[in-house]
Every structure is written in structure tokens, then in C-alpha cells.
Amino acid sequence: MENRTEIGSLGEFGLIEHLTKNFETHQVSTVVSVGDDAAVIDHFGKQTVVTTDLLIEGVHFDLMYTPLKHLGYKSVVVNLSDVYAMNAIPTQITMSIGISNRFSVEALDEFYEGVYAACEKYQVDLIGGDTSASQKGFIISVTAIGEVTPGKFVKRSTAQKGDLICLTGTVGGAFLGLTLLEREKKIYLENPQVQPDLENESYIVGKLLKPEARKDIIEFFEKNDIVPTSMMDVSDGVSSEVLHLCRQSSLGCRIYEEKLPMAEEARAAAFKFGLDPTTCALSGGEDYELIFTMKQEDYDKITLQEEIAVIGYMTDLEEGKKILTKGGNTFDITAQGWNAFQK
Incomplete structure (x- = not known):
């Protein structure tokens, strides 16, 4: 029988100290980290980007087939992805969790x-957060903070005609993974x-x-002097995100x-x-890929980058908002992307 330490035995401060004791800082901008009333960060003349995500058990993840370690990794990555989608570099996160007593300290x-x-992988610092009891289920809230050279951030609303x-x-893989895991879960519950x-x-x-965020692409933009005209990350599906870019631009x-x-x-599959x-x-x-628009004259800068595909262009x-099929037909793009409120 493996040891099980009840959360109550540590108390809230003891638990936070226990969970964060191994975190070292990677960023010069982190002046004061975990362990004080608030963190202090100084971005030395850069602009600051802030984004928050909420992940709720039974809505965003299912612990029947999601290992806790993967869930911890993913809850950070999905937030960093939003920072990269602004053409910024993530530097710090805060992590808050609500947990019921079915979770042990070991979990x-x-x-x-x-x-x-x-x-560690993305070189960001955990600088704070909160833990609370939850009536049922596991609730995770992550805030990510990033920095960007003034004026270099990229919004969704700034695409131009012809971009x-x-x-x-690649896209579609995560949805197929979900389809497979949900199918196996159903079989398991029945038998x-x-x-x-x-x-x-x-x-x-x-x-x-275990998705990854596209840090490499943001570094590629920087190195090749590319500033996308608009950008966002693909969390709800390509059609949804394309329609966002179109609507906002x-x-x-x-x-x-x-x-x-x-x-x-x-x-x-x-x-x-x-x-x-x-x-x-x-x-x-x-999929947590990036979808972005760029000027046609920048096309030569991406021709050798195998990780970027040109899938279309912006029109009046x-x-x-149309998709041209392989068979030569044209259809309206509809957003059938994931919607948490339709569950």
C-alpha cells in the first residue's frame, strides 16, 4: 500500500511550501517569487502580456484517462500558448488549484x-498562486505573464486584405486522441x-x-524579422479561429x-x-498551434520553414468566408469548434 498523506495534515501554507519548494527562478525579471504576499516582476522597458485560463474537471479534462503529471504540464502549456499567440515570450505563471479530499499530497x-x-522546458517561473478546498472535482486556474518589445505584440483584429x-x-490530432480515449472509457465503464x-x-x-506551445515559431519570427499582421492560437479548431480573425479584422x-x-x-486514425x-x-x-496572417511580400521568409503551411488568404x-474543397466546390466556413457551454 503506497503512503497517502492527507492534505489536511500539512495545512494550507505547509501545502504551498511543500508543492513549490523545488521551483527555481529562470527569469531576470522575477524580482520576488513564491513565499511573500505578492510577487514582484520588472520587465525592464518591455511591455507586459497577461492571460488566464480556467480548467475544470469534467468540462476540460477527465481524470479517468488523464495522468496528473500530464495535466500539470498541459495546464501550463495552454496558457503559454496564449502568450506566444500575442508574439510575446512568457516569463512567469501563477497556479491556483481547488481540490477535494479525494486527492492526496502524493497526487x-x-x-x-x-x-x-x-x-523548466519553457523557462518560466512559478511566482505564486493559491490552494483551496473544492466541494467536488479538481479546478485549476493559471495566469501567464509575458513580455514583448513595445509595439511588437500581435492582435487578432489587424489582418489586411490579401494577407x-x-x-x-499539424491539426486534428488532439481531437482524434480525445475520440479514441472517450471510446475506450465507454467500453471500460460498460465492462x-x-x-x-x-x-x-x-x-x-x-x-x-501532452501538447506543446509554439515557442519555436515566435523565435523564428524574431530571427527572420517577421511580424504577423494578426495571430491567435488554435484551441477551439481552425474554422473557429479563422472566423475570429475574419470577424475581428x-x-x-x-x-x-x-x-x-x-x-x-x-x-x-x-x-x-x-x-x-x-x-x-x-x-x-x-492543437495549440498558431494561426496567423502575414503580408504576401514576407512569403519568401517562410518557404523553407516546414512547420508553417499557407492555407489561404484574406479577402474583402x-x-x-469560404473553403475550397479538393473537388473544386466552395462552401461557407462554419464554426463547429469546441464549445464548453454546449455540453
Whole structure:
């Protein structure tokens, strides 16, 4: 029987101290970190970017198939992704959790191991947070803070007609991972003797459970002197995000189905589950890739960057928001992306 330490035995301050004792600072801008009434940061003439995300058990994640360490990692990464989507570099996070007594100190250690791994990988500092009792379920709130050279931040509302629409990495994989895990969960609940069979689908499962944020792309922009004209991260699905960019920039768009980047593993999984790969690529959420627009004259700067695909261009508002299929048909883009309020 493994040891189980009750959270109550440490008390709130004891718990925070226990969970944060191994965190070292990576950023010069972190002046005062965990352990005081508030943190102090100084960005030395840079502008500050702030973003917050709430993750709620049963809405955003399911602990039946989400390891706590992966959950800790992912809860940091999804926030950093929003900072990168502003063309900024994340520097600090705060992490607040609400937990019921079904979690032990050991379970939280596992969660914080993932938080620690993400902070280490992305060189961000955990500078504060809060822990509270929760009536049921696990609640996570993360705030990420970043810095950007004045005037270099990128919004959603500043795309221009004729700009190229670009997408990083591949899309649809996380949605297919979710589809597989949800299917296995259903089988397990109906028949607990059956061992889950993830069918060697480590790619799509990994895309869902351990996403990465596109730090590399923001560094690539900096190095190649590219400032996107608009940008956001792909958390709710490509079609949703394209419509956000269009709406906020008062433009239309043309997207080409054949240009949507999808990994072979994801495409094969879609066929296996009887799903249309294009629908998964357009409507699947949680890929945490970046979608951005850029001036056509910057195209040469990205031709050799394999992680960026040009999927279309911005048009006049009157031309609508259209997708051109491989078969030559044109359809309106609809947002069938993930919506927490439709559960």
C-alpha cells in the first residue's frame, strides 16, 4: 500500500511550501517569487502580456484517462500558448488549484511534477498562486505573464486584405486522441474487465494529453524579422479561429482544403474511426498551434520553414468566408469548434 498523506495534515501554507519548494527562478525579471504576499516582476522597458485560463474537471479534462503529471504540464502549456499567440515570450505563471479530499499530497506532487517540467522546458517561473478546498472535482486556474518589445505584440483584429493565412504544425490530432480515449472509457465503464486498447495510437493520444506551445515559431519570427499582421492560437479548431480573425479584422477569407496540414497518423486514425479527416482538421480543438496572417511580400521568409503551411488568404468582407474543397466546390466556413457551454 503506497503512503497517502492527507492534505489536511500539512495545512494550507505547509501545502504551498511543500508543492513549490523545488521551483527555481529562470527569469531576470522575477524580482520576488513564491513565499511573500505578492510577487514582484520588472520587465525592464518591455511591455507586459497577461492571460488566464480556467480548467475544470469534467468540462476540460477527465481524470479517468488523464495522468496528473500530464495535466500539470498541459495546464501550463495552454496558457503559454496564449502568450506566444500575442508574439510575446512568457516569463512567469501563477497556479491556483481547488481540490477535494479525494486527492492526496502524493497526487498533487504528481500534478506539480508536470507543472515543474513545463516551467523548466519553457523557462518560466512559478511566482505564486493559491490552494483551496473544492466541494467536488479538481479546478485549476493559471495566469501567464509575458513580455514583448513595445509595439511588437500581435492582435487578432489587424489582418489586411490579401494577407496570407498560415498555420503551424499539424491539426486534428488532439481531437482524434480525445475520440479514441472517450471510446475506450465507454467500453471500460460498460465492462471494467476489458483492458483499454490504445491501438498503438501514441501520436494522437500524445497530441491530446501532452501538447506543446509554439515557442519555436515566435523565435523564428524574431530571427527572420517577421511580424504577423494578426495571430491567435488554435484551441477551439481552425474554422473557429479563422472566423475570429475574419470577424475581428472585418474581412472575408478563402481557405483551401488540400492545404490543411494533417499528420499521416491522424489522417489514418480518422479513416479508422470512420471520420472525415478534413472535418477533424477544421473542427477539432486543442492543437495549440498558431494561426496567423502575414503580408504576401514576407512569403519568401517562410518557404523553407516546414512547420508553417499557407492555407489561404484574406479577402474583402463581401466575399464571405469560404473553403475550397479538393473537388473544386466552395462552401461557407462554419464554426463547429469546441464549445464548453454546449455540453
